[in-house]
Amino acid sequence: MAITDDVFVIGGGLAGATAALAAAERGVQVRLLSYKQSTLRHASGLIDVLGYAPDGQGPLADPFDALESLPVGHPYERVGGDSVREALLFFDAIAGDTYAGEHTDANALVPTSSGAIKPTARYPAGVAPGVASDPSDALLVGFETLPEFDAPLAAAHLEDTGAPFEARGVTLSFPGIRRDDAKVTRYAHLLDRDEAVDIGRGETFARAALAAIVRDQLEGESRVGFPPILGDDNHATVRRDLEERLGVDVFEVPSGPPSLPGMRLEDRLYDALEDAGVRVTTGVPVVDYEGVESGRSGSNSRRIEHVLVDRKGQDVPYRADEYVLATGGLVGKGVRSDRERVFEPIFDCHVEASPDRYDWFDGDAFGDHPFARFGVTVDRELRPLDAEGDLEFANLRAAGAVLSGYDFAAEKSGSGVSLATGFVAGDRAGSEVRG
Incomplete structure (x- = not known):
């Protein structure tokens, strides 16, 4: 039947x-x-x-x-x-x-993990502070265990595109993750749950540890771009927490698969x-x-x-x-x-x-x-x-x-x-x- x-x-x-x-x-x-x-x-x-x-x-x-x-x-x-x-x-x-972008028919220009600038009509709210039309300088942060996002290279490519802001990239060790085969969901869940991690200075929590190592790299930039790993179920909370700890805008840089924004x-x-x-x-x-x-x-x-x-x-x-x-x-x-x-x-x-x-x-x-x-x-x-x-x-x-x-x-x-x-x-x- x-x-x-x-x-x-x-x-x-x-x-x-x-x-x-x-x-x-x-x-x-x-x-x-x-x-x-x-x-x-x-x-x-x-x-x-x-x-x-x-x-x-x-x-x-x-x-x-x-x-x-x-x-x-x-x-x-x-x-x-x-x-x-x-x-x-x-x-x-x-x-x-x-999502953002519904206020206008115009395309937004969004930097990607390759350092290209992509025209798009709608984009996740966590991407919005990183739009290329914003003249604020940006620090791009990559991690040794996530080689698919080469932050220094992406920043150099952004400079070559003539973006109206200065971009600088650094590569750091992600607190609490040492293996280079960890899935992107592992990074997201660690930040979602704000798990305890040890970064050699005594045990602390993941978001505080991440903010601490990034804060040491800031040189006056007013926004920081991360690979898209900033939480899954609690993405908005993770991003807001990092913004408060760093005192700057925080955004995700869209990348290829596997994709947490997707x-x-x-x-x-x-x-x-x-x-x-x-x-x-x-x-x-x-x-x-x-x-x-x-x-x-x-x-x-x-x-x-x-x-x-x-x-x-x-x-x-x-x-x-x-x-x-x-x-x-x-x-x-x-x-x-x-x-x-x-x-x-x-x-x-x-x-x-x-x-x-x-x-x-x-x-x-x-x-x-x-x-x-x-x-x-x-x-x-x-x-x-x-x-x-x-x-x-x-x-x-x-x-x-x-x-x-x-x-x-x-x-x-x-x-x-x-x-x-x-x-x-x-x-x-x-x-x-x-x-």
Whole structure:
């Protein structure tokens, strides 16, 4: 017997979670299924709408100024600028005071762990004191056991970018941690719980010890940037405590995976899913589907009857009125390729690609690679289209990195596209059920 819901969302990243929440806002029963851990824990936690135009122009001061000139087929062109704004407002309501940037359409410029400056529309509150538009001098603090954040190198790169402040970097020993294989969550939990540590001067507590060794390094800077390890459950408390002890502003510098800001965002979204009554199923894959003819004439007569989920080797049917595909792109395996073609593996939705694999790449490593835009082509309702431009299924929508028509890495638009298309797909699916 099939398990039945109104809306079934496949994928547990930002696009999938947003789609499920938007559908639930319509008062329908929603299920979200995620096979693997969410990619959010590998993300920076920044919500980038559009940092660079497809032609490379940028960094863009106002991403909304560029939305109207995007090419046909770009996900933002499909949903429209008003929907992007509405999706950001939706995100603001979920994030609450844990995020900043909602006061303006303009991008903020945020320093990253590589010393680059990244344009972004929404950013964690713990990142806000570090924005590059602030002329206050900054001390960047790295730790010997966290080599992925080379604070002196990042500071030197910031100087090279022409940032309007002086940056200096130091590398210290983190109090209480001597092993270089400690997970980032170990640093966060030590500060969350303010555990007792011994730094050779007698036993003290982690936050006091950290503040003491950083205070000795200050040379008049009015803000200090740390790698993103300043607590998890008690992040705001840890940061405020360090600010009081140091007498300066404290911020986190976004870095690569594993990312505590991404994990915090994931927790926030999944708490919201629970509050909204969304049924979440994890650790099992969708392996197939059954389609039916709806009985209506026209190109959109085919519908998904149910999907099959592999539960310990048994295919279990899950039925819904509407489906949202948010399984990711090439990296997330939501789009795959073999020697013959590029394809979407669950519903076999059409993915446009040259039959010659050599056409998928650019000869320049940093060139315009067609594979970066591989994905499912959709109409303005985000319904996948086949090779002839007809609907694949009348009751399927797609969102996030599974979509074609954009290069999220070059544009710095990945999380914004996931948010906007997830919101529209979920809202339209929920509206369809409600009639």
